[in-house]
């Protein structure tokens with residue numbers, strides 16, 4: 001079947017909107033959907049550049065990690081893309097129905113497409129990786145991006161007693177108390193001032209959700225652990241994103257001198273089954289308007305220009321076929 005899709009023909013060029021031959025579903029668990037909305041998440045860009053750790057290297061490819069579609073019987077579904085099938089950035093695609101959830105009548109496809117990927121990172125981290133106990137406190141490191149802002153809200157929704165958001169952009173940092181942050185910390189070029197502010201606001205937190213990694217995460221680890229009143233009290237550090245660097249220099253003393261528990265949250269660290277189990281409750285949170293979802297839309301046909309245009313900071317782009 002001929003469809004139109006955002007097609008990556010080369011990993012060093014943006015996808016091009018062009019005709020594409022969609023193979024018919026062959027498996028009884030596969031179903032054809034009309035695509036309604038697809039989020040342009042950072043993970044989508046990494047996948048389309050061939051650099052994600054799950055990349056197969058096969059070309060041409062249709063990018064996307066998730067989306068909202070309508071099945072032949074009229075049901076709207078949220079679906080998680082399957083690497084072995086054509087991706088969601090297309091007018092129509094084939095989904096694995098086992099990786100899809102029917103959406104309640106009247107659900108806004110744009111909100112779901114914009115929010116599920118950034119919100120899932122903290123939702124799954126705090127429910128599966130380090131199940132949050134009521135009253136525990138959380139630091140979101142890198143709280144000014146889409147996923148970080150969601151993490152601030154999700155931590156509150158899941159019963160955190162205190163939520164601290166740390167990030168660079170002063171304007172988006174100032175908006176975090178309105179989303180439930182009890183305190184904010186500015187990550188600035190002044191390393192000593194940043195360390196002191198982190199120590200004051202967050203030395204006693206139970207969990208860190210880290211979207212940064214790299215040098216700022218290493219500095220934050222050191223600042224928090226040095227200032228912690230009881231270093232043998234566990235600090236769960238959940239590595240989720242790496243916008244500040246793919247690796248960090250971790251002094252061994254930090255692991256010996258405190259109970260620092262380091263883990264990650266992402267595809268592989270959590271099984272597909274566990275992710276799927278979390279979808280309905282998160283969809284309900286988003287659908288009921290309990291999480292703020294800044295989104296803007298653009299036609300899928302404009303994918304090539306949207307791809308290279310500057311992003312509106314803190315706002316997720318959703319492509320509409």
Ligand SMILES: NC(=O)c1ccc[n+]([C@@H]2O[C@H](COP(=O)([O-])OP(=O)(O)OC[C@H]3O[C@@H](n4cnc5c(N)ncnc54)[C@H](OP(=O)(O)O)[C@@H]3O)[C@@H](O)[C@H]2O)c1
Nearest residue numbers: 042121144145146147148168169240241242243244265266
């Ligand atoms: N593992 C998972 O399940 C999962 C799920 C979703 C996202 N992620 C990852 O999480 C990260 C964030 O995703 P997102 O959707 O929030 O992206 P996003 O909306 O593009 O936000 C990224 C934010 O990072 C901030 N930033 C960049 N470099 C920084 C630095 N050196 N120090 C402090 N802040 C910095 C930027 O804000 P300023 O420029 O204002 O500082 C930007 O707002 C990405 O690495 C993504 O791949 C992981």
